[in-house]
Amino acid sequence: xxxxxxxxxxxxxxxxxxxxxxxxxxxxxxxxxxxxxxxxxxxxxxxxxxxxxxxxxxxxxxxxxxxxxxxxxxxxxxxxxxxxxxxxxxxxxxxxxxxxxxxxxxxxxxxxxxxxxxxxxxxxxxxxxxxxxxxxxxxxxxxxxxxxxxxxxxxxxxxxxxxxxxxxxxxxxxxxxxxxxxxxxxxxxxxxxxxxxxxxxxxxxxxxxxxxxxxxxxxx
Amino acid sequence: xxxxxxxxxxxxxxxxxxxxxxxxxxxxxxxxxxxxxxxxxxxxxxxxxxxxxxxxxxxxxxxxxxxxxxxxxxxxxxxxxxxxxxxxxxxxxxxxxxxxxxxxxxxxxxxxxxxxxxxxxxxxxxxxxxxxxxxxxxxxxxxxxxxxxxxxxxxxxxxxxxxxxxxxxxxxxxxxxxxxxxxxxxxxxxxxxxxxxxxxxxxxx
Numbered sequence: 001x002x003x004x005x006x007x008x009x010x011x012x013x014x015x016x017x018x019x020x021x022x023x024x025x026x027x028x029x030x031x032x033x034x035x036x037x038x039x040x041x042x043x044x045x046x047x048x049x050x051x052x053x054x055x056x057x058x059x060x061x062x063x064x065x066x067x068x069x070x071x072x073x074x075x076x077x078x079x080x081x082x083x084x085x086x087x088x089x090x091x092x093x094x095x096x097x098x099x100x101x102x103x104x105x106x107x108x109x110x111x112x113x114x115x116x117x118x119x120x121x122x123x124x125x126x127x128x129x130x131x132x133x134x135x136x137x138x139x140x141x142x143x144x145x146x147x148x149x150x151x152x153x154x155x156x157x158x159x160x161x162x163x164x165x166x167x168x169x170x171x172x173x174x175x176x177x178x179x180x181x182x183x184x185x186x187x188x189x190x191x192x193x194x195x196x197x198x199x200x201x202x203x204x205x206x207x208x209x210x211x212x213x214x215x216x217x218x219x220x
Numbered sequence: 221x222x223x224x225x226x227x228x229x230x231x232x233x234x235x236x237x238x239x240x241x242x243x244x245x246x247x248x249x250x251x252x253x254x255x256x257x258x259x260x261x262x263x264x265x266x267x268x269x270x271x272x273x274x275x276x277x278x279x280x281x282x283x284x285x286x287x288x289x290x291x292x293x294x295x296x297x298x299x300x301x302x303x304x305x306x307x308x309x310x311x312x313x314x315x316x317x318x319x320x321x322x323x324x325x326x327x328x329x330x331x332x333x334x335x336x337x338x339x340x341x342x343x344x345x346x347x348x349x350x351x352x353x354x355x356x357x358x359x360x361x362x363x364x365x366x367x368x369x370x371x372x373x374x375x376x377x378x379x380x381x382x383x384x385x386x387x388x389x390x391x392x393x394x395x396x397x398x399x400x401x402x403x404x405x406x407x408x409x410x411x412x413x414x415x416x417x418x419x420x421x422x423x424x425x
Contacts, residue, residue, distance in 0.1 A: 007349040008326035008377065016347045016362050018414070022340055024264055029238040034263070034338070035256035036241055038305075043250060052328055068329070068344045073238055086244050094240035096247035105250050113255035117262055120308040120334070123381035152379045154326050156353065168309065168382050187380055189311075198354050206373045208353045211380035 001053075001148055002155065004060035009156040009198065033069040037076050042108050042116055045083045049178035053150035054078050125184035127170035132186040132214070138164045139220035140190055142212065150178035153216045157208075161220045162192040165209060173213050185213040268337035269408035271302045272385055275335060276411065277403030279312070280390045290314065293385065297335060307334025307383055313376060314387045315413075320371050321386045322360070322413030324352035325378040332383035336411060343412065353377055363414045386413040393420050 025031040054075035080086045144159045152174045171187040191209040194202030245251040279286040288296040293310040313321040331339040376384045388410040409415030
């Protein structure tokens, strides 16, 4: 989607303001927001891509002023409601009105959660004999791909010519994973010269790479 | 996104909102409060940038390990015990004379948690995400980093599940230091590409 999250190359956001000795969390609720998002995700009801879609599909003003974990919490509420895991009345009251959806849970305990964090979730999928269409060194043209749904092809890199730098593997395809499908595609790192992306505003001697699924690419 | 300037005003509202979610999910048995504590404790105390610093320290002192890291960073890093969430698919990118690497996620906040922990606020902020791809030299200047003229800058936008760890250049004057002493010269920002490793004369962390 052409959402407010797609920030690459946007002007007017001001200087980067690194802070020394910044705390990991700025308030206790931020730590709980992280934990709740990961723990709810561990129920297996939605993919990481679906949760990214829930964060970015919102009013631009809301996106840019909610703060990082504020967006996470708003997205988590939406995911919980959309999947029927909680009711709006329950969130408003701060109390459960009835039990869990019968087919969900039980919640992983601390040991299972520690194992899940240590294991991670691989995005790699068996290509089943399907070969990558491109090899490193190939020149490729990114598609002018502007779906209403989730995508990981940033606006600044659409309709641009770049060079395949690496084949990363046959990975779960974000656009379809966000829609609830477990479909994979070949993933490449594609590098663009700064001038290709930014014209005369490019700084000399700079390049940018993205990781792009084959569905985003054509022969140049 | 707008950063910490705006977060204070949301604080009480957000505390109540988050507590409501936690209470409802806990009462339904959909989250285990012990598991929530475990998650926070993991990223507060166990998974952070010292993991990545140890990887860099080894890469600087062990040529075979550095080669492995270049070929298969996921396996090389896992051999040190640093695997897991948001580090499932790793690539190490090596700085060298005349070449500097810098990592960003313009679309959200993708970051190699297994080696660097949770990202700092600036990494998640709109200014960094907007500008790192377009004017990396100007951004580096705001971090106090000026590279030699003619240095090529390669920016890596983390748009999929591949995560990038920058291996900074080994500082001059670090010959003979142990792997652990070398790791102490490695800053978090040097592994994102918005900083350089410290010189031994600057002291440890």
